[in-house]
Amino acid sequence: MTVPQIIFLATAAVTLIAALMVVTVPRLVHAGLWLILALGGIAVLFILLENGFLAVVQVAIYIDAIAILIIIAVMLTRAVMSDTDPQINRMWLASALASLIIMAGLLVIVSQAPDASRGPLVDAEVGLDALGRALVDVDGFILPFEVASVLLVAALVGSIMVAMTPTRGD
Amino acid sequence: MVPLSWYLTLAAALFAVGLFGVLARRNAIAILMGIELMLNAVNLNLLAFWRYLWSDNLTGVVFIIVVLAVAAAEVAVGLALIISIYRRRSTVVVEEIDLLRW
Structure with missing residues (x-):
């Protein structure tokens, strides 16, 4: 170890x-x-x-x-x-069973993976400046970066709209 | 040296625990917590694969950053919905939010 x-x-x-x-x-x-x-x-x-x-x-x-x-x-x-109410629904046993089945399936796949027992690559060091450049590089990842920013703005505006105090008549 | 399969096993277990939380909890906010656990298991998987198989390029890291941004957006919208429902119907129990049930 x-x-x-x-x-x-x-x-x-x-x-x-x-x-x-x-x-x-x-x-x-x-x-x-x-x-x-x-x-x-x-x-x-x-x-x-x-x-x-x-x-x-x-x-x-x-x-x-x-x-x-x-x-x-x-x-x-x-x-x-209140904290004394049941926090788990009636189907919790079926839920636990479904989770266990999914976990067993994932573990079977993991055990069959060809690279499962290998070690990490040796020269892994990716510099932070390289990441920063790649995020704004036209040949790099500028599209996912911009899409993520637009998504964040839309989510912020949307959540403010949704959570606003209901006006009269709602 | 930690083998890759250890990370994958932990991520699978974490995903299953989060899934149980999503399926079994009655409170909508607790369901969001389960979703967070599942997203973290996915992130752990992505970073482990990046470190062990493809650490010479940046795609895996950028993927994780996008997942983080989506998770933040999802939590913001989800909590806004829950608070809105709480204001209008005074409940956060998902079984009682059944207006659209057919």
Whole structure:
């Protein structure tokens, strides 16, 4: 067992336990906090995959923005669903079965993958400046970059419209 | 050295956990949390494949950045919808939001 393997196993265990708590814990605010732990575990795995930039992006967007947004929404809508109400619907057994079947299928595919046991490529270092240039390069990825920006603007305007206080007569 | 299959196995397990959350939870915000878990499993898969098979070009990283942007947009619109429904019908339980059920 090498050091990266030990780090991977510990992080994977923490991430999986946190994810299980997210979907089972009855109090939604606690579920949000467990979600932060799970997302942080993913960020650690990004560092282990030697991409520090995406780890920072993961912390800045997922933990900083999305998780906080979700917790605030939980607090805004708290009064309607008390923590003693059942949080899991009647079909939870069938849902668990479906999830297990999908996981088994994915694991079968993973076990049959030809490259499954190989190690990482040696010269992986892709510089941050190369990524920045490729994102605005006409021969690079300027189209997905611009489409993503337009999508973000549309989503922001749309969510403001949807969440606006209903006017008289609605 | 961590084999590629370890990352893929973890991502599969994380995806299944998120799927269970989406299917079994009653609260709409908890369903969004499950979707976030699934998207993160996909991102982990993409980055692992990029690092182990194609780390000499940038396509995998750009793919992950686009997924992140789409996830942010999806959460913003989803939470706006949930808050709007909460304002009009005073519920966030998906079983009670059945106006369109036929």
